[in-house]
Amino acid sequence: MRVALFVTCFNDALYPRTGQAVVRLLERLGHTVAFPAAQTCCGQMHVNTGYYREAVPLARRWTEVFSPYDVVVSPSPSCVGTVRESYARIAARTGDTGLARAAVEAGPHLYELSEFLVDVLEVTDVGAYFPHRVTYHPTCHSLRGLHVGDRPYRLLRAVKGLTLTDLPGAEECCGFGGTFALKNAEVSVAIGADKARHARGTGAEVLCALDNSCLTHVGGILSRQRSGMRVLHLAEILAGSEEGGTA
Known part of the structure; x- marks a missing residue:
C-alpha cells in the first residue's frame, strides 16, 4: 500500500511537527510514508470565499500530485473536506469535466488521520504514551x-x-x-x-x-x-x- 502524506500548507508553514508526528506514527505501525514535494495548497481558502475559478489550478495540481498513491492521509479535516466535497462543486461550477473525473477518483483514497487509523488500519491502540x-x-x-x-x-x-x-x-x-x-x-x-x-x-x-x-x-x-x-x-x-x- 503506497501511503502519501498530504500535510497541508497551513501545517507545513506553521506546524511542521504535526506532519512529522504523522510520519513517525505511521512508520511505527509498519508503513512507509511518502511526502510528495510538489504538493501545494488544496484551494480551501479560495473555495470558502467564493473564488471557484481561481481554485481550479490548485485542485488540478492536487489530483495530479496524489493520483499515484493508493492512500493519502492528512492531519486536517478541513482540507480533506475540501478535496472530497468541494472539488466536485468547483468542477460543476466551472464546467471542468476533467477535474470532475479526477475528484471522483481522488475522494475515496483520501483519509483524515483518525479515519485511516480506525477504519483502514483497524487500530485504536497505537502504542502511544502521554502521561497528561x-x-x-x-x-x-x-x-x-x-x-x-x-x-x-x-x-x-x-x-x-x-x-x-x-x-x-x-x-x-x-x-x-x-x-x-x-x-x-x-x-x-x-x-x-x-x-x-x-x-x-x-x-x-x-x-x-x-x-x-x-x-x-x-x-x-x-x-x-x-x-x-x-x-x-x-x-x-x-x-x-x-x-x-x-x-
Whole structure:
C-alpha cells in the first residue's frame, strides 16, 4: 500500500511537527510514508470565499500530485473536506469535466488521520504514551463535515498514561472559521473565549483537536490569558511513546 502524506500548507508553514508526528506514527505501525514535494495548497481558502475559478489550478495540481498513491492521509479535516466535497462543486461550477473525473477518483483514497487509523488500519491502540490530562475539542469540519464521530476519543482513551476529561460545550464552534475570524473578529474572539473558558474549566493540561487552525485560534486566547494550558494536534499525542518521549 503506497501511503502519501498530504500535510497541508497551513501545517507545513506553521506546524511542521504535526506532519512529522504523522510520519513517525505511521512508520511505527509498519508503513512507509511518502511526502510528495510538489504538493501545494488544496484551494480551501479560495473555495470558502467564493473564488471557484481561481481554485481550479490548485485542485488540478492536487489530483495530479496524489493520483499515484493508493492512500493519502492528512492531519486536517478541513482540507480533506475540501478535496472530497468541494472539488466536485468547483468542477460543476466551472464546467471542468476533467477535474470532475479526477475528484471522483481522488475522494475515496483520501483519509483524515483518525479515519485511516480506525477504519483502514483497524487500530485504536497505537502504542502511544502521554502521561497528561487532556480534553478534546471536536472541530466543526471533523464533526459536521467528515463525521469522524468517536474515532478521536477511542484513540485518546487507548493512550497509556493519558487522562481524558470531557469538554463542556464540546460541539460548539471555537469561532475561527477561516476568513470568518478576519471579517468578524469581535464575534470570533467572543466565541473563542467561551471555548477557552470551557477548556480551562476541565483542569486539563492540554487541549487536543484535529485541526491546527482551530487550535491556533483557541491557543492564542489561552496564551494571552496566561492559562498555562497547551494545545496539541492529535497526531502529536499519538506519536508519543515511552521509548521516543512525548510531545
